[in-house]
Amino acid sequence: MSQPFRTEKGGRINRTEQLTFTFDGEELQGHQGDTLASALLANGVHLVGRSFKYHRPRGIVTSGSEEPNALVGIYRHGDQTPNLRATQVELYQGLEAISQNRFPSLGFDVGAVNDLLSPLFPAGFYYKTFMWPKAFWDRVYEPVIRAAAGLGKPPKTPDQDTYGNIYAHCDVLIAGSGPAGLAAALAASETGAKVILCDEQSEFGGSLLSEVSASIDGKDPSEWIAETINKLEQMDNVTLLPRTTAFGYFAHNYLALAERVTEHLPNPDPKLPRERLWQVRAKEVVIASGAIERPMIFPENDRPGIMLAEAGRTYLNRYGVKVGHKVLVAAACDTAWQTAFDLADHGVEVAGIVDLRETPPENLMAIAKARGIRVEAGCMVTGTLGRKRVKAALLGRMMTSGNVASGGQISCDALLMSGGWTPTVSLYSQSRGKVVWDSDKGAYIPGASVQRERSAGASKGLYGLQEVLEDGYAAGEEAAKAAIGKSAKVSYATATGGEAGTGGTLGALPHDRNASRVKAFVDYQNDVTAKDVKLAVREGMQSIEHIKRYTTTGMATDQGRLSNMNALQIASDSLDRPVTDVGLTTFRLPYTPTTFGLFAGVARGDYFDPVRKTPSHDWVVENGGVFEDVGQWKRTWYFPKNGEDMHAAVARECKTVRESVGLFDASTLGKIEVVGPDAAEFLERLYTNPWKKLAPGRCRYGLLLNDAGFITDDGVIGRLAEDRFHVTTTTGGAPSVFATMEDYLQTEWPELDVWITSTTEQYAVAALQGPKARDVLAPFMEGVDLSADALPHMSVKEATFCGVPCRLFRISFTGELGFEINVSRRHGKMMWETLAKEIEKFGGTAYGTESMHVLRAEKGYIIVGQDTDGTVTPQDAGMSWAIGKKKADFVGKRGLDRPDLVADNRKQFVGLLTKDPKVKLEEGAQITTAENPAIGTPADGHVTSSYFSPALDRSIALAIVKNGHALEGKTLYVPMPDGSIPVEVTGPVFYDKEGARLNV
Amino acid sequence: MLLVYCPYCKVERAETEFSCRGEAHIARPSDPSQTSDEDWVHYLYMRSNTKGIYAERWRHIHGCGRFFNAVRDTVSDNFLKFYKAGEPMPDLEALAKEAGK
């Protein structure tokens, strides 16, 4: 028989629309309007998963997002998304779902042996069992734990879906659309305030969706919801967001909402995203997140078929599903009785109501009696029977002695429990509010507001329908008034029925069973029992923060929304301290698990990070160049020819530069235009070198320190006119140098008349380096004499290249005759292609960053950030010559006089030559004085740059070494796993030490 | 994400337009050569790192580019005042009192 547990009528499902779906391959039927959970229950399926640690059979416990057990994988685009809550998955035609954490099948699971071995898995077992022997960790424990850990399996294919993002501003954001949220929306929207109402469920209405015994303004709750939503839909100032979870509450009323756009559809429009991230800035917020029911902590409270009472009522009234044919209700509060009554009204056999209280309210007793329901007061469940589904409950009776006596056994195929209600304070807690303990309600409720928000309804511990509605209207009015200063007259709806009940219990129930043998679960998802919490206390944990981490209670995906209060009470009892002294863990975002896709949005693949390309990019692609990423820049690494590997290509490129000419794209260098009457004074104060006497048309190497005295950047600076400088920076340092300049200009020296502009992207730069550079360049230049006398090394001239204006620098980062031609970015491609063609006549080559590094290392030129690490001074780097000795001040000057910076034993910049010229050191390798230093010996320095030098036909390296300058000629060692490498300390310049090649 | 007010642009914008540059009113000593090692190190490294009312520097880096100062309660993240660079430090205690701290 199809759907044997479906009621004959009632509920919000569309009975005329039958849907087929599969669960672990078995074909089943449901209806439009079902969740996967309700459809499974309609088919009598309670067993939906295996527990995390003990692999115990588990069933659906709740009907909402707090579901701890019914985590399933759902197939979509040929792969499965794991760990979705069956209680939130909306049913559609053809849905494919699988259970998790079982092998080989849900019914027979090998891992269930863990349940029998459970004495091996007490609280804190992670910390205890796997400590020794140490070597076992890598080889045995970790692989086993990793294989066993987690519930679902991650998808194997890249995410096929797209994700959207939208920013929104509103006057009032209302999170939750139960009676409080709907009333708040009615009140706030009436003022004209811009309102966003969101709810994690597919339909608005919250608890009203399963309410059939109350009425609002004389109407059925479902009718009142429909009218209310219809009214709100008509209003232009209201945005309604169903299937949208407010999962994060950040500073300054910034909230993040996750909208599930297409996941519930069998054939979604491929143009629509799977989910959409709403980033909302709300003037005021109303938190109407409701309350959830607490499980009761009794032995074997985790069998399939044992559920929360309100969930049973929701499945019945909202989804038309009977959770069993013979249902036992166990409670400590009034609300669960209504579930029993509703079930009885649908013809379900109620096996009994077991109430912990000696004297449940008389009116309830009377109704039960009228329906012929057996009531056991002063009783509790002390155990259950049935492996894959509960088949009976053991009863206990509280004696006046305080002991529990056996009260027999009641058979049932479902057990609904209620320990009372816990307000959902997650969002309030995320807003940084501090909850306060309300001893009357036995609950933590929101305290003072830290941000512009207020809680309404059950989320602050109000449960009667009438008071919840009133509170919702008032919250909406208050929020709108605070946001836009307006009030409007709305008539409050009046509710009949739905009164707040009494009663409730916290912590573990007493029982007459052997405490060491039975498991009463506190946190279902993490398999934490009452015994585990007590053990944690016995082992010295006193704060709930420690107990939580030791036992993992409350660390599951529901963040303890189901388990926290019971765990707190058990800890409180064990510690013999009031519950408020045990502390409360903090709720953090996300409220419910959120996909990575939602956070990534469109920032995936090519859109993950901007790509910055230089003008030579297309040419390089066509000519087979290999790129490397330098920050966001794509820079050419090397240009392999005729199947060369990198080593061969770099050797050829370097040789060609030294013998003939090379072309290099230097466009990524940072460029800053410094202009104004005080431009020279500004650079004088900022850089170590003197600038005022630099003649227009000349360049100087500039060294930039921070005020501590350490090198932060360098670059050549050319003076174009009295009041105009062209500053270059390192590729990576461009933004920070610019920010530093702005900082000093704006805040330290506002009196200076200087303007600075970042021009990095405005210029394309081609570097021609090598003895033939001048010959290559000459045919294209006008307005400049390229001769050594007219344009010596370190000079700059404005001229034209192929008729377009350019700034021509004669500078060198290779030690060869060199020019850097700056043209407007739009002419960069023309310049590159012109020069690339011309160098062919001279046997020249384009070269990349690797050769650039080798060539500069042969000359001992530092690269800031590679050869320096933020603790290197100019003296350390052997660059005292760059300091303007006569300058009264510059940034870093005072720092350089600090005792530690002038002390002996500083690490200094040197060259290293391995004794064996074929051995190339590893960059980053440590350097020691001893050949085979004892373990624990501090290093004397490290290798900063290391290459094979084609010019020297041997390896070379740069390093910073303690007292390095005094060690020239000495032998040091670079200890490596396969032996110590002896090296000789040298000066950092390996090639053309006198610089003759530069001045030609 | 914080909301920050730029006193130059006179607009409130999301934090992503700005960068925070640490404690405000740490002036570079006017004559570094006459500054003791201890005072120099204090200028370089020592910050109050206040839990509570704190004056800090911000820059409207993706807007006008200007540096300005803000008084923020580091516990609640609420801003109590924004003012231009060069303006004197406000009376933090008075601001705290006004904000009811």
Ligand SMILES: [Zn+2]
């Ligand atoms: Zn601005």
